[in-house]
Amino acid sequence: MTIGEWLDLAATRLGEVGIESGRLEAAVLLAAVLKVDRSWVLAHTSDTLHQVIEADRVLARRLAREPLAYLTGTREFFGRQFKVGPGVLVPRQETEVLVEAALAVAQPGWTVADLGTGSGCIAITLMLERPDLMVFGLDISPAALAYAHENAEILGGRVEFVRGDGVDWIARNPVDLVVTNPPYVGTRDRLPPEVADHEPPEALYAGPDGLDFFMRLAAVERPGLRLLTEVGDGQAPEVTEVFGHAGWESEGLWRDLAGRVRVLEFRLP
Numbered sequence: 526m527t528i529g530e531w532l533d534l535a536a537t538r539l540g541e542v543g544i545e546s547g548r549l550e551a552a553v554l555l556a557a558v559l560k561v562d563r564s565w566v567l568a569h570t571s572d573t574l575h576q577v578i579e580a581d582r583v584l585a586r587r588l589a590r591e592p593l594a595y596l597t598g599t600r601e602f603f604g605r606q607f608k609v610g611p612g613v614l615v616p617r618q619e620t621e622v623l624v625e626a627a628l629a630v631a632q633p634g635w636t637v638a639d640l641g642t643g644s645g646c647i648a649i650t651l652m653l654e655r656p657d658l659m660v661f662g663l664d665i666s667p668a669a670l671a672y673a674h675e676n677a678e679i680l681g682g683r684v685e686f687v688r689g690d691g692v693d694w695i696a697r698n699p700v701d702l703v704v705t706n707p708p709y710v711g712t713r714d715r716l717p718p719e720v721a722d723h724e725p726p727e728a729l730y731a732g733p734d735g736l737d738f739f740m741r742l743a744a745v746e747r748p749g750l751r752l753l754t755e756v757g758d759g760q761a762p763e764v765t766e767v768f769g770h771a772g773w774e775s776e777g778l779w780r781d782l783a784g785r786v787r788v789l790e791f792r793l794p
Contacts, residue, residue: 527573554587557598595611602650607676613643613669614641615724619781623787626779627651631651636658636661636702637700638704639705640692642662643666645662648661648682648686649677660682665689695745705754706754706755707731708728709757710730712730736764744771746793747793751791753789755788756787758785759785775791
């Protein structure tokens, strides 16, 4: 079997289970198996594929809807490759809006806390883009923090990672800016199987309506604190209301490439 023949078969099977961009994903999976770039795979479609069994095993896991990033072991975020795997939330492109907002808001020398740091993609990116900041990454998950430490070591981000409840931590420690891509999915909401069946539920769900984490965070009493938080599609009005009732002032919003409100900024007077 040639590389091209395997790609054709894999793309067809991926499409049959409802996975879009099957050809692209097939090439990404095979590149991971062969430990080469995807461009190499596409340039050698007439070559004989000697690792058919290994490639088929990885394909079977993807057909079972295991996240592509878990199979390749990495995910690109803000132009850098971050290691990911079971037990850690896969970085999303839309979360780059949160980083862009933080880079615009943070003043030189500020202390920034990334709540629910996961793979560390937000905290490490902020540190690399703005070495003048003091950045902390907080998470309750040992598995997630293991990835965060590894990514910081590989990429060189000088981030202080702390295991613990982020909301409790910022209530006890001086912080200028909080950034977070929190759990904001309602338990009644349906998610793709890649997400619902594989990614850590504590990083996804926040009560029936997805607002539980926002309610906890809004209860923090630290005058002058600024907050940038990612929100779900259409969730901005509800989140704004939660923080408004708790005395926070709305300072702005950022939209993603599709025009959806993705990040909200608040300040506690």
